[in-house]
Amino acid sequence: MENMELKNFWENIKSELLRVLPESAQPWVVPLEISGYDSGVITVVTGQMMGRDLLRKNHYKQIVEIIRNYTRNENTDFVIIYDEKAARDLRKENEKIQKKALERKIKEQAMENLSNMQSYSNLNLKYKFENFVVGKSNEFAYKVAMAVAQHPAQKYNPLFIYGNAGLGKTHLMQAIGHYTIFNNSKLKVKYTKTEDYVNDFISNSRNSKDTVENMSKFNKKYTNIDIILIDDIQFIESKNKTMAQMQHTFDSLYNKGKQIVITSDRVPKDIPTLTAALCSRFEMGLMVELTPPDFETRVEIIRKLANDNDLKYTEDALDYIARNYDKNIRELEGAFNKVSAYSEITEHPLDICLVKEVLKCNKASEEISFDKIAGITAKYFDTDIDDLKGTSRGQKISLARHVAIYLSRELTGKSFVSIAEYYNKKHTTIMFAHDKIKAELPLKRELAEAVREIRQVLKTV
Ligand code: ADP
Numbered sequence: 096m097e098n099m100e101l102k103n104f105w106e107n108i109k110s111e112l113l114r115v116l117p118e119s120a121q122p123w124v125v126p127l128e129i130s131g132y133d134s135g136v137i138t139v140v141t142g143q144m145m146g147r148d149l150l151r152k153n154h155y156k157q158i159v160e161i162i163r164n165y166t167r168n169e170n171t172d173f174v175i176i177y178d179e180k181a182a183r184d185l186r187k188e189n190e191k192i193q194k195k196a197l198e199r200k201i202k203e204q205a206m207e208n209l210s211n212m213q214s215y216s217n218l219n220l221k222y223k224f225e226n227f228v229v230g231k232s233n234e235f236a237y238k239v240a241m242a243v244a245q246h247p248a249q250k251y252n253p254l255f256i257y258g259n260a261g262l263g264k265t266h267l268m269q270a271i272g273h274y275t276i277f278n279n280s281k282l283k284v285k286y287t288k289t290e291d292y293v294n295d296f297i298s299n300s301r302n303s304k305d306t307v308e309n310m311s312k313f314n315k316k317y318t319n320i321d322i323i324l325i326d327d328i329q330f331i332e333s334k335n336k337t338m339a340q341m342q343h344t345f346d347s348l349y350n351k352g353k354q355i356v357i358t359s360d361r362v363p364k365d366i367p368t369l370t371a372a373l374c375s376r377f378e379m380g381l382m383v384e385l386t387p388p389d390f391e392t393r394v395e396i397i398r399k400l401a402n403d404n405d406l407k408y409t410e411d412a413l414d415y416i417a418r419n420y421d422k423n424i425r426e427l428e429g430a431f432n433k434v435s436a437y438s439e440i441t442e443h444p445l446d447i448c449l450v451k452e453v454l455k456c457n458k459a460s461e462e463i464s465f466d467k468i469a470g471i472t473a474k475y476f477d478t479d480i481d482d483l484k485g486t487s488r489g490q491k492i493s494l495a496r497h498v499a500i501y502l503s504r505e506l507t508g509k510s511f512v513s514i515a516e517y518y519n520k521k522h523t524t525i526m527f528a529h530d531k532i533k534a535e536l537p538l539k540r541e542l543a544e545a546v547r548e549i550r551q552v553l554k555t556v
């Protein structure tokens with residue numbers, strides 16, 4: 096038997112002895128330590144001479160019976176030796192083993208808690224600080240997020256992270272969640288997309304039966320936590336009730352000293368649906384912006400992807416991808432994943448030739464310019480670019496202008512400010528136009544058809 100196994104074997108017999116023997120024998124049984132189990136003989140050691148003598152004299156027969164029962168062997172024998180030093184050493188060794196076993200159990204429990212909490216919190220395992228490449232464009236946001244993770248609700252509350260799509264807002268926000276769960280497992284973290292929050296609220300408040308109970312469940316779910324991560328707040332509905340509920344959630348958490356982290360593709364005052372009350376709440380902590388990464392950071396991001404997946408590559412291949420995808424890290428990753436999939440399937444090394452071959456088809460859509468979008472949209476609506484850039488509010492020109500603005504944002508991912516410059520408008524006007532078309536698309540068939548056709552033409556020219 097292994098040492099550990101032997102100890103466990105004896106601990107089991109010992110608890111049986113303690114259960115069956117009279118209480119007066121217990122003080123002598125507890126210190127017995129096993130020293131061996133050979134040829135059917137169990138040898139135990141005690142540091143108490145009197146204990147050895149009493150057990151031998153009064154309980155020997157009963158002990159042997161219990162042991163034979165336990166080992167299911169009629170011939171098992173039992174010897175007690177008195178040896179103070181050996182007893183002390185064995186006890187120490189046993190304590191060490193027990194301590195290790197306990198530590199292992201605690202660790203296993205902690206890992207189990209962690210995975211339970213991760214699934215409760217809705218977090219994606221990839222989005223951790225360790226996987227976040229830091230460069231000039233995101234260094235400040237990274238440091239602030241780390242400070243929030245280390246000192247929730249003490250430093251920057253609420254933390255508002257904003258920036259264009261694909262620049263790491265969700266990643267950074269969830270990194271705060273992972274860090275907290277791992278380092279302070281007592282804190283409860285919840286990640287929610289704004290859309291899910293809104294849908295959850297609507298389905299709980301609509302159901303006429305049990306509404307009070309549902310709403311109290313809803314409130315508990317979103318306020319009985321220590322850190323809330325609300326993603327993409329720009330998708331909040333403009334309905335009064337939803338706004339009031341969001342304000343309630345915010346105030347409950349804030350007043351209890353809980354950390355709130357919010358992301359958005361723009362600053363609060365540029366979200367047209369947001370009430371002034373919520374806007375000022377979101378602005379009262381710290382707002383940090385994520386901007387597109389510089390060339391070196393882009394290279395590091397894909398290099399990390401390659402290394403994490405054990406892929407071989409040439410430097411000029413990474414260089415080429417990083418040069419061509421400079422606005423959106425999701426697209427940068429997408430391009431790299433596409434190339435590495437080709438490389439794997441065709442067994443062609445991941446070098447500049449392969450990269451050029453695979454990515455050339457995407458060039459067309461990358462190069463869509465504001466001019467091209469405006470030109471084709473104007474033609475579709477039977478008007479011209481000057482009208483779109485002008486101030487006419489005629490129905491047809493307005494619609495064409497709104498569609499062109501919507502497509503400029505969707506197809507180039509450029510900022511509202513740069514689209515505003517192109518159309519000689521305020522950037523709030525541009526955002527309004529974009530959001531209007533986006534909201535109407537699922538409702539108006541003719542509009543959806545027009546947008547689809549224009550997109551089609553843009554693809555082929
Ligand atoms: P957003 O929420 O701003 O639209 P995401 O957080 O979803 O962007 O990021 C898009 C993708 O880019 C994700 O796969 C994310 O892991 C990755 N990414 C973003 N920033 C970084 C970074 N600094 N380092 C490594 N990967 C990043």
Ligand code: MG
Binds near residue numbers: 264
């Ligand atoms: Mg996101």
